[in-house]
């Protein structure tokens with residue numbers, strides 16, 4: 346451990362992250378993400394490549410004010426046959442509103458020969474001139490040494506001369522890039538050590554790609570060998586398989602290796618939030634299993650684990666979840682024992698004596714239901730309802746008399762083939778009997794709409810309720826179309842709260858109804874409380 350050493354964090358989410366297939370940042374996304382990175386305490390925020398596309402032009406024309414971070418533009422060395430000052434790319438970079446420029450240049454002789462197709466000496470001039478111009482016009486230049494590790498393996502002398510050209514021209518940081526992502530940690534470590542004999546580690550950075558799933562390990566290897574800047578992205582976005590994931594690297598550097606960064610202990614507690622904010626912006630479901638920040642990163646499922654975690658969380662946790670803004674979760678499933686249930690009860694605010702006989706009954710019920718196909722691991726709202734029903738706490742906010750769903754496929758007036766669904770539902774709501782009919786683009790949509798139509802006049806709390814995800818899984822695939830299905834529904838109340846419910850049946854509409862019933866009941870229970878616990882059966 347090298348206590349007290351400072352590592353500089355360089356985020357390229359808005360540049361290399363924008364090279365991820367399926368990612369398309371707007372200017373507003375870039376502004377919001379840059380602000381989050383700045384608040385977190387990142388040293389360099391690379392905003393993109395001014396001159397490459399209208400989004401980056403607009404972003405650099407009016408960049409957000411950052412309090413701590415150095416706002417950085419990315420670009421490439423000048424084109425052959427032009428002076429740096431007359432190169433359109435460099436002119437764009439020098440006029441961009443930014444505090445520093447990170448310039449990519451070739452260091453692998455193979456690339457100079459094939460991609461640039463110029464004499465190798467000329468590439469050294471490209472690097473030298475371009476860095477010198479940036480230093481002169483913008484103050485700070487960084488050099489991203491593209492394909493450095495492959496280049497060093499092929500021709501160490503030439504690769505080193507490329508680095509020295511940039512360093513001697515005034516680059517503040519020489520960043521060694523594993524552009525194709527194929528280098529392994531032991532190679533990275535020995536090559537960085539070799540480079541550090543010629544260029545001080547306090548000027549060396551590392552930029553890795555995840556093509557062998559070693560981007561984080563490679564970054565750590567470079568730091569061990571002396572590099573003091575690490576480039577990466579939030580959630581490991583990036584070209585092909587992604588870049589080194591800063592969200593994993595940051596806590597590892599700070600909590601395990603004892604390095605200082607620009608992030609304080611308070612800033613580190615924002616990490617889970619920052620990671621999820623990025624997913625939210627990209628409309629992606631967060632990776633549950635993401636190290637440190639995923640929902641499952643501190644989720645305990647096995648009965649033995651939970652029993653020990655209850656005694657001391659350190660027994661099955663490598664760091665305290667709150668240090669990275671995450672939280673501990675106790676999962677209830679057929680792997681559970683009494684400890685899981687007691688811990689979950691505490692989490693959801695159910696007070697019950699540890700010796701209460703009903704706990705054993707509930708453990709048996711959960712295991713039996715999981716055997717039938719219910720999955721409470723991932724459907725926390727259905728679990729809470731099951732538990733509270735077992736304790737007689739959940740009123741019947743409504744009771745189903747019957748429903749019928751009809752699907753019709755026909756030609757419409759414009760001679761287009763359409764499929765429509767119609768649902769009729771009869772419910773008892775309080776003392777009233779209600780019947781509604783609704784159409785939908787599918788049977789579940791029609792059923793959902795009919796249910797809300799019946800319930801909304803009595804329960805305005807359902808106004809913002811929305812289904813945000815619907816998943817069907819076949820549990821008995823060998824049964825073909827007679828298979829048992831499990832439906833998981835994720836809902837939101839429109840105020841940022843989300844919950845998941847589950848339904849199981851051989852009939853997919855029936856399974857969907859069960860999950861919808863739980864979703865609505867959960868929302869009403871949260872909004873209205875326990876009500877009268879006079880009808881607490883699990884009948885639907």
Ligand SMILES: CC(=O)SCCNC(=O)CCNC(=O)[C@H](O)C(C)(C)COP(=O)(O)OP(=O)(O)OC[C@H]1O[C@@H](n2cnc3c(N)ncnc32)[C@H](O)[C@@H]1OP(=O)(O)O
Nearest residue numbers: 394396397398421422423424425449450451460461491524
């Ligand atoms: C490893 C990395 O991730 S580097 C970053 C990669 N990111 C991107 O490419 C995203 C943004 N890029 C773009 O929008 C476009 O590629 C632009 C605007 C930069 C350039 O577009 P174009 O001028 O149409 O060129 P194009 O992309 O087709 O080809 C790249 C050219 O740059 C040259 N080039 C590549 N690297 C360098 C370099 N370091 N220095 C000088 N020239 C270079 C190539 O040889 C090629 O030249 P050629 O057209 O004479 O064959």
Ligand SMILES: CC(=O)C(=O)O
Nearest residue numbers: 449489491492522524
């Ligand atoms: C610069 C860069 O993104 C790379 O070499 O991978």
